[in-house]
Amino acid sequence: MSVARPARCLLSRGLAATASKAGVAAPAPRYRASFHSSAQLAKRKPRFKSIRAEEIGLTTPEKIDEFAKEYFPQYSPEELEILRQRYTPEQMAALEAGEASIDPKDLTIQGRIRKDPYRPPYFDDFSKILPIVDKQPRTHPQPQEKVKFMSPEEHADDLEKLIESLIPKDVNFDGMKEEEIEKLLNEKVNLDIAGAKYFDEHPTLVGNDEPSNSAVAPGLGKNLRGVEGMYKQPVDPEDHGLDNEGVWQELKRKSGLTVKDILSINRTTKVLVTRWVSNQTRLGKVQRTWVLAIAGNQNGRLGIGEAKSVEANVAIKKAKQLAILNMKPIPRYESRTIFGSVEAKVGATIVKLDSRPPGFGLRASHRLFEIFRAVGIHDIAAKMPRGRNPMNSVKACMQALLSQRDPNEIAIGRGKKLVDVRSVYYNGKNVTYNMSTVSKDIEISQNKR
C-alpha cells in the first residue's frame, strides 16, 4: 500500500490527461498536491497582449513603402550632384547599379536595423574602417610568386640607385671644387652606416623590397632558379652510403666517430632505466619520460646518456645519442677485467667491483651486467651492499669503473717498478681472452688434427 501510493501520486496527472483526451465524459479529479513545500505562484501572464504585426496592419504594402522611404530613401538629385563631383562617372555608374540592385522592400522585410547600444556607429558607411569590427585592408599588392636573385647588371643598377639616393638633394654642387664636394659629402653622409646597412639589410632579390601587407618578410620562392637542388644535405663519400639522410651527421661531427662505428655502437646501446617524471606547474602536472641509456663499443669505451622528453621515443633517441657522445675510455686489465677492487657511491647506492681471474664471467646485477657487456669486460664480480636504486647503481658503476688507478701512474708516483706477476708468469706475453681469438685457436688445433 505504502509502496503503491507514491506511484499513483506521480502518475495521476498524466493519467488524467490521457483520460480526458480519450473523451471520457467525466474527467477524473486531478491530484493537485504540489511537489514543493512553498506556496505556488499565480499563473504568470504577459503585461501586454501580444498583437501580431498583421493585426496592426504593418505588413500592408503601403506601410512597407512608408517604412522603406523613411529609412532607406533614394538619393535626392542634390545629393547625386554632390556625389558626381566626388566620384568618377564609372564609380557613379557602379554606385547607381548597386543602389538599383537592392530593393528597399527586401531591406525592410528581411533586414534588421540594429538599435542596440553596441551597434557599429555607421549604417552603410564603408569609407571608415574600424579595426575591431572590420578586416584590415590589404592595400599592397601580393608579393611576387617567382622571385629571383639580381643579375650582375641589376646589382650594378641597384648600387647606382642607392649611391644616388645618398647624395643630398638640397645642395647645389654646380661650380664646387672636388675637395669642397668631398668635404660636404663627408659632413652630410655617414658612409660607414650606409655601407653596413647595404651589407646587412639590403635585399638581393629583384623587387623583394616592395611594401607588403604583412610585417613578415616574404619568403623565398620554392623553386628558385640557380638555387634549386643545391641545398641538399651533402653526402660524405666516407660514409659509404650509410647515412644519406644525414641522421647521424651531427653526432659524427661532435664525436669524431665514423658513421660505421656509430651505427655499430648504436646497435648495442641499451636503455637501462626509464622513469616517468612530472613537473607540477600551476597549469597541472607536466608528465615527461626520463631515460638513461648506455653505449659501449665492447672494446673499452663506455658512455651514459640521460634525456627527458614528453615523448618517450624522443627521450630514448636523445639518451642513446648522448650516451654515444659521452663515451669515455675505461681502463681494463688484459682487456677482460678491471684493475684491482674499486668502489663508488652515489646517493645510498654503493657499487663494489672486484677483478676476477679469466673464465670467471660476469657476476653482477642485470643493469651492471649490461654495462660490463657494453664496455667489454668479461670477468668481474659486482656487489651492491646497500641501496640498489636503478639510476644510482648505473651511475655509481660508471664512477667506479672510472676511479680505477692506473698502475703506471702509481709506479711513477712511487718511483718504483710495478711488475705484473701474471704477465711475468706467462713469459711477458699479454694474454687476451677475446672470444674471437679463442675460437681461432680451436680452429687451428682442429686443423692440426
Next chain:
Amino acid sequence: MGVVSVVNMASHLQNASRARLGLTSVPHTKYNLKLALALHRTGFVSFVTRGGSRPPDPATIDTFEPEPLTTANAAHQRLWLGLKYTDGVPVLGSISPITTSKRPITANLRALGLLARGFDASHQRGLNIGECMFVTTDRGTLEIREAVERKVGGLLLCRAGP
C-alpha cells in the same frame, strides 16, 4: 708510547697528504723512524730526516745535516717527512693503522703471503692494487713483500695505498 705513536703517525700522514702539505713532522721515536724509513724505501715519502722544531729547507734537503743528537736536544727532535704528489693527487692517498696498543695483530709467513697476493688473512682484507702493508719483524720494519722474501712474520703496523 710504543705502537700508539705509529697509529698517530698514520693518521697524521693521511691528514697531511689530504691537506696537500709539502712536508710534515712526526715525533722522533724508534717505531716512527722505522716506519718512516720503510715508507721511504717503498717510495711513499720523498725524504725522511731528523730535525728540530723548525722544518729543514726542502730545496737543500740532499745536503741537510741535522744537528748532533745530545741529551740536551733529544726531547725537541722530530722526524721530517716529505710528501709526494703526482698531478695534484697524493701518492700516499690513504694510510690506516692496523695494530693498536689495545689489539696487536700479527701475521705469520703464510698469512703474509696470502695478504701480499690479495687474499684475506689475519682478519685483514687482501692488498689491492698499489697497496702496501708494513710489518715489524725481528729483522726490522719491513714492507710485506720484503718480509715474505725474508720469510719472516711479525706485527702488522699499517697499510698504505694510493
